Amino acid sequence: MFRAILYTQWKWARPVLVLAAVVAGWIPLQALRSAPYKTMGTYHIPSLYSSITAASTGYQFLALAVAVVIAISSWQADSTRQHVYALSLPIARWRFVLMRFGAGAALLGIVAAAVGVFGGVAAAIAPLPPMLHAYPVGLALRFWLGSLIPFGAIFALLTSNPRKVKWVVAGVVTVFAVDIMLASFGVTQAPLLKGVFEGLYAPGGPLTAFLTRWMLIDV
Amino acid sequence: MSDAIVLRNVGYRPGKDFAIRDLSMSVPTGAIYGFLGPNGSGKTTTIKLILGMQTPEDGTIEVLGHQVPQAAPQALARIGYVPERLHLYASLTVDEIMRFHKAFYATWDATRAEELRRQFNLRHEQLVSRLSKGESGKLMMLLALSTQPDLLVLDEPTDGLDPVVRRDVLSALVEYVSARNATVLVSSHLVHEQERICDWVGVMDEGRLVAEMPMHTFRSGIKRLRVHGAPPVLPAAPFTLLGRSPVAGQEEEWGVRGWQPEMQSWLEAQGATLRETIDLDLEESFVELLSTARTGGSR
Numbered sequence: 001m002f003r004a005i006l007y008t009q010w011k012w013a014r015p016v017l018v019l020a021a022v023v024a025g026w027i028p029l030q031a032l033r034s035a036p037y038k039t040m041g042t043y044h045i046p047s048l049y050s051s052i053t054a055a056s057t058g059y060q061f062l063a064l065a066v067a068v069v070i071a072i073s074s075w076q077a078d079s080t081r082q083h084v085y086a087l088s089l090p091i092a093r094w095r096f097v098l099m100r101f102g103a104g105a106a107l108l109g110i111v112a113a114a115v116g117v118f119g120g121v122a123a124a125i126a127p128l129p130p131m132l133h134a135y136p137v138g139l140a141l142r143f144w145l146g147s148l149i150p151f152g153a154i155f156a157l158l159t160s161n162p163r164k165v166k167w168v169v170a171g172v173v174t175v176f177a178v179d180i181m182l183a184s185f186g187v188t189q190a191p192l193l194k195g196v197f198e199g200l201y202a203p204g205g206p207l208t209a210f211l212t213r214w215m216l217i218d219v
Numbered sequence: 220m221s222d223a224i225v226l227r228n229v230g231y232r233p234g235k236d237f238a239i240r241d242l243s244m245s246v247p248t249g250a251i252y253g254f255l256g257p258n259g260s261g262k263t264t265t266i267k268l269i270l271g272m273q274t275p276e277d278g279t280i281e282v283l284g285h286q287v288p289q290a291a292p293q294a295l296a297r298i299g300y301v302p303e304r305l306h307l308y309a310s311l312t313v314d315e316i317m318r319f320h321k322a323f324y325a326t327w328d329a330t331r332a333e334e335l336r337r338q339f340n341l342r343h344e345q346l347v348s349r350l351s352k353g354e355s356g357k358l359m360m361l362l363a364l365s366t367q368p369d370l371l372v373l374d375e376p377t378d379g380l381d382p383v384v385r386r387d388v389l390s391a392l393v394e395y396v397s398a399r400n401a402t403v404l405v406s407s408h409l410v411h412e413q414e415r416i417c418d419w420v421g422v423m424d425e426g427r428l429v430a431e432m433p434m435h436t437f438r439s440g441i442k443r444l445r446v447h448g449a450p451p452v453l454p455a456a457p458f459t460l461l462g463r464s465p466v467a468g469q470e471e472e473w474g475v476r477g478w479q480p481e482m483q484s485w486l487e488a489q490g491a492t493l494r495e496t497i498d499l500d501l502e503e504s505f506v507e508l509l510s511t512a513r514t515g516g517s518r
Contacts, residue, residue: 004322008308011315077308084306087272089323090296 001091006103012073013107020066021114027062028122028216031055042129048217056213059115059139063147066111071154074104079158097159104155108147116140119216132217139216146214149207223248223283223370223402224269230277233264239426242278246404246419251396253417253434254406255505260423262406263303266374269404270300283370296324299363303375303406305355309348313341313358317365324366332365339387353384360388364395371396373405377412389416410502414438424509441504442496444473449491457482461507470494474507 010017035051036044078086078100086096116136123134157165179192200207224246232238239261246252256262267273269282271291280287285294307316313336321327336343339357341350350358356376363371371392377385393416396403407413413420420437422430430437441461448469453460461474483493499507 001322004319007315008311008319012310077310080309081306084272084302085308088270088295088298088300088302088306090292090294090298091323092292 002099002102005096005099006106008077009070009074009100009103009107012077013070016066016069016073017107017110020062020111021118023058023062024111024114025118025122027055027058027115028119031058031216032122032126042127043132045129045132048129048132052215052217053213056215059143059214060146062111062115063143064150067108067147067149067151068154070104070107071151071158074100074155075158100159101152101155104151105148108151109144112140112144112147115143123217128217131219133219134217136216139214142214221248222246222281223250224404225281226265226269226278227280228278229265229268229275229280231264231268231273231275233273237261237264237426239264239268239275242426242428244421244428244431246402246421248402249400250419251403251405251417252419252421253413254404254421254423255408255410255413256406256423257408257509261426262423263374264426265423266372266404266406270295270298270372296326297369299366299368299371301356301359301363301371301373301376303378305347305350305359307347307355307358307362309346311347312343313345313347313350314343316347316358317362320362320366326367328365328367331367332361335361335364335391338391353380356380356384356388360391364391367399369399369401371401371403371405373403375407376405377409378407385412392416410505414501422505422508430508437504438501439498440476440478441499441507442475442478443499443503443507444475444478444493445495445497446471446473446486447492447494449473449486450489453489457485462510474510 031051031054032043032048035048087093089096116139119139120134120136123136128134160168176193179188182188199205202208222245224244226242226244229242230238230240237259242261242265244265254262254265264273268275268280269287271280271282271288271294274288282294283297285291287294308319311319317332317336321329321332339354339361341354341358341361345354347355347358360376363373373392376392377388380388389412392403395401405413405417414434418434420430420432420434421428432440445466446463449463449471458478459476461476463471463473465471478496480496486493
């Protein structure tokens with residue numbers, strides 16, 4: 001069953017996955033090519049570091065874009081036909097949704113693997129200064145886990161009942177609006193919203209990955 | 220004989236303007252049950268309730284011995300479903316959708332599926348999105364029959380199909396049912412088609428089941444009588460008076476169910492004379508039944 005579901009999602013997302021894999025190969029090559037050499041055939045370390053830092057943002061954008069597209073493509077075909085086919089299959093709804101999620105996560109893994117492989121190859125052929133090291137596996141893992149966050153969030157939104165989503169969003173917006181007003185009148189000390197964002201981006205928080213650098217080459 | 224589908228006092232309101240109200244129906248095992256009703260009468264909604272796609276607000280639904288929607292996956296494993304509109308993934312090919320479908324059914328008969336594919340002239344590499352209406356209907360029927368279901372639920376399966384495709388689809392259905400003794404619930408507003416293949420009939424109108432009976436009873440049970448001189452108020456009759464309408468003078472036309480020739484004496488006892496008994500075909504019976512139901516006549 002999972003294989004059948006994975007195959008459909010692979011077919012729907014194939015062009016995006018191929019493009020993402022190409023971009024995953026282009027990012028480290030471009031970063032290393034644009035970093036100027038110093039002497040003795042090695043890189044000028046500060047320039048290389050700045051180039052790799054810029055590439056880190058490229059990886060983050062790539063992860064976000066691929067996650068969004070895969071989440072949408074995972075659900076689009078079912079949504080178009082009001083889920084009639086999926087609902088007529090002899091499988092519990094939660095299992096079907098879980099398998100669609102798993103298949104999407106697996107496809108993100110393909111792009112993450114491409115990030116690791118191309119990053120590894122690029123780092124292997126580049127003459128790195130002795131104190132710098134390549135971390136393609138770590139980068140790939142970070143890319144995969146990082147892309148799972150927006151994928152999970154969008155997938156959850158898409159799979160939810162639109163009416164319930166509207167109520168939840170309206171409820172959250174109301175709570176935050178009231179909270180900001182109370183804070184502005186000095187009734188509470190700091191808006192709840194601030195605390196929520198601090199929590200999301202705090203070390204170990206779900207969005208920390210997008211604040212830290214995704215470095216292919218580091219000390 | 221047990222029932223393949225049993226609905227008891229089911230209530231469901233999908234929107235503001237329409238509701239299924241206190242719906243009770245039974246589809247006997249092995250029957251070909253024609254589910255008749257005009258467009259918008261609630262046939263598709265009832266089918267979605269039977270398949271567990273919607274959750275009823277009141278009442279209980281039992282399909283092949285399983286409570287639905289709680290045990291819908293177990294019931295669906297033994298059901299072949301053909302919806303009124305194409306529901307398959309458009310970007311897959313015929314071969315891919317067959318392989319996808321197969322993955323969910325332990326009972327998938329690959330040999331039969333291939334036979335049906337050839338019989339229906341469907342090519343492996345054809346994209347679902349490029350199939351004509353007739354080909355889509357055939358593909359959905361192929362998928363439904365290849366899982367060897369005990370129950371087939373067909374929602375307007377031949378609606379919009381040309382006569383040749385309709386014949387192909389219906390003959391594949393009849394062949395399967397006669398070989399497997401499967402139960403079929405087939406919804407349609409094409410009354411004559413139902414008459415040919417069904418042995419039970421249920422009639423829906425405005426979210427209510429207005430009649431449910433064996434086809435032969437339905438076919439022969441509703442008649443139109445031309446009656447002269449009947450009093451305005453009648454005592455309890457030995458037949459069901461569906462409706463009466465004046466024709467000319469003292470003459471009236473009655474729609475009746477359960478009429479037998481010997482009941483003429485009851486009419487005479489009321490001072491009325493039977494002028495003519497008109498046999499109705501299925502479509503006329505259907506229209507008579509609906510108009511009676513809508514004017515609040517008895518079932």
